[in-house]
Amino acid sequence: MTSVRAPLTVYGMSVSGNCHKVRMLLEHLGSRYEWVEVDSANGQTHTPGFLALNPNAKVPLVQRDDGRVLPESNAILFWLAEGTPYLSTDGWERAQTLRWMFFEQYSHEPCVAVARFIRGWTAIDSPRRAELPQLQARAAQALAVMERHLAQADWFSGRHYGIADIALFAYTDVAADGGVTLAPYPAVLAWLRRVRAQPGFVPMPPVSPQVQALLVQPA
């Protein structure tokens, strides 16, 4: 009997958008991988074992079969997508892809994802809930920038669906969890539908009942 180890191990929290990006691409590619669930909302990225893999204490992180590791969701996407249809070979399209991936990490994730985290993963009386109105206002600005782009283009990755779309999809698709409404952004809603129609698309798994109970509270 032979144990066949997958060539890639993904350390991630399944209901984190940053982690789901990696799963989305691996499923699009039909790649073989092992997923190791890490509950980053409850301290599991701060254990000595995990800090030895990533001193920055964040998931996702991928590990190759020779032990080498790579953190940062968008760096992982870029590395995995090289040579596949999900990353253009054209220099200018690659630059625009990176432009939207840096936009995602600087101007989108810190409001769209953090608002969701506060609503679903902090106590109902957490003082952090005072941050929500400002985070939701910043999320609206980021969505307006996306809406404007989508008025003149189908995708964020160039002429075709690709890793910038995956990066922006993950948290936009669950923006409502953070009390962020997508109704004012019809082009964003249409783009979300186009992403969901891609071959091999997998949705984010459901959150736990405890988290769901917090998310359904009035914003």
Place this chain on the structure above:
Amino acid sequence: MTSVRAPLTVYGMSVSGNCHKVRMLLEHLGSRYEWVEVDSANGQTHTPGFLALNPNAKVPLVQRDDGRVLPESNAILFWLAEGTPYLSTDGWERAQTLRWMFFEQYSHEPCVAVARFIRGWTAIDSPRRAELPQLQARAAQALAVMERHLAQADWFSGRHYGIADIALFAYTDVAADGGVTLAPYPAVLAWLRRVRAQPGFVPMPPVSPQVQALLVQPA
């Protein structure tokens, strides 16, 4: 008489670290470019003219001679560095380069750069100054991650100096402006010296006397 237009126009604020990154690389490369000064600290990225170039209202932004534009400092670095010694051709080294550039934009710039902005570009009685202790604590965490990496490597871009080093250098070199001390990080200090010794290195220009007067106030 012929007017020769530079092939690349950079819109930037010279004393912004994100903008200085672009100048650093262009000077390393000996490239010809036109620099258009944009005072983003005083609303110049929110004019209708600038918003038409970048709806996300940020500098730096580069414009090619055919009018096409690219924002996001680290996307600009990646695009400019392709095919030069400042970006490896090795896939894994490129992934690690991107990993540190995403670390810079998510875990470093939002504390190191924002602390500097608040100290130098907001009024001495601004309520935003209440954010400084938390920003300085997060900056210390980011610097500790860098220190740990530099205990086993000379650079952030792989085996050689490159764009991840440029991205991390820009605000680390002026971290003291934000009340962030580098004394506990000897490997970071040694790395800053190695960057300054690179051929074609240019330091950030001095800030205005008004900003300097704020920066010299006790933290």
